[in-house]
Amino acid sequence: MTDQSERADERQVCTLIADPASRDLDLTGIQDVREALRAAGAEVSDHRWLSEHVAADLPYRGITPSAAGTAARKAVADRPLDTAAQPETGRRKAVLIADMDSTIVTGETLDEMSEAVGLKDKIAEITRRAMNGELNFEEALRERVGMLTGLKEADVKATLDRVALSKGAKTAIATLKRHGVTCALVSGGFTAIAEPVAEWCGFDRVVANRLIIEDGALTGEVAEPIVGKEAKLATLREMAGQRGVHESAVASIGDGANDLPMLLAAGLGVAYRAKPSVKAEARFALEHGDLTGLLYLQGYSDDEIAQVA
Incomplete structure (x- = not known):
């Protein structure tokens, strides 16, 4: 059976996205992509702005999204633009599954916790390798939490003061919820951080690991079962x-190897400023746009996007 996402006879759309802070998308860039699509055999319609100088759609027919995506990426070359090609029908999703660390928030919260015990560099290196798929996630998590044995609960909570939301996070979640999308934050991190972050953004559900605390300090253990890649994928399927x-009506977004199964299962699986091994396999990627790019990928325009403080 032909993969519906790879049919060439249906109306498709190629989306170009720039960083909203720099607004680097111009008519020259759009024209270069249009010509590249035509050279690849597509019949291309006029572009439509989703957000002027930030995001635009180029509707086309006649070639598959894979062929269009390859042509668009070559056309933008080293310009700071993200490109994505997909069927126009069904591009707006009903469910979002989002990773937290280095996706909804800017950093790795476990690494931040470790600063209180002077192990940030050592633990951050283990995190980097685990997120790139070089280490087993569950084993690496147990190892890192074990290194935090005795860390005071107050120091865990204080980590929240150093947590920063990624640009566009609140806007993306507020917009999706306004349009009836169910949003879940599914993290290999910890409820102590994930639950407040979810509240800040307005997520409907939180799935995350739980640190075991006794007498006001970490025991060095994590409650089982650990939320790893299987749990993220299972949550996606459950919520669908x-x-x-x-599952084609689900969007997912993340950066690490433990996110890859849910990125591949979702109709719109977005690698967000992801580790090399993840970006290499994901169908969609945001390297330059912020998290509002998740909205533009689904065809939301400025007049549909929520304005948040």
Whole structure:
């Protein structure tokens, strides 16, 4: 059976996205992509702005999204633009599954916790290798938490003061919820951080690991089962079932190897400023745009996007 996402006879759309802070998308860039699509065999319609100088759609027919994506990437070359090609029908999703660390928030919160015990560099290196798929996630998590044995609960909570939301996070979640999307924060991090972050952004659900604390300090253990790649994928499938939709109607976003199964399962799986091994396999990627790029990928325009403080 032909993969519906790879049919050439249906109306498709190629989206170009720039960083909203720099607004680097101009008519020259759009024209270069249009010509590249035509050279690849596509019939291309006029572009439409989703956000002027930030995001635009180029509708086309006649070639597959894979062929269009390859042509668009070559056309933008080293310009600071993200490109994505997909069927126009069904591009707006009913469910979002989002990673937290280095996605919804700017850093790795476990690494931040370790600063209190002087092990940030050592633990950050283990995190980097685990997120790039070089280490087993569950084993690496147990190892890192074990190194934090005795860390005071107050120091864990104080980590929240150093947590910063990624640009566009609140806007993306507020917009999706306004349009009826169910949003879940599914993290290999910890509830002590994930639950407040979810509240800041307005997520409907939180799935994360739980640190075991006794007498006001970490025991060095994590409650089982650990939320790893299987749990993230299982949550995606569970929430699709609860909404009564196929996995193709789910969007997911993340940066690490433990996110890859859910990125590949979702209809719109976005590698966000991801580790090299993840970016190499994901169908969609945001390297230059902020998290509002998740909205432009689904065809939301400025007049549909929520304005948040």
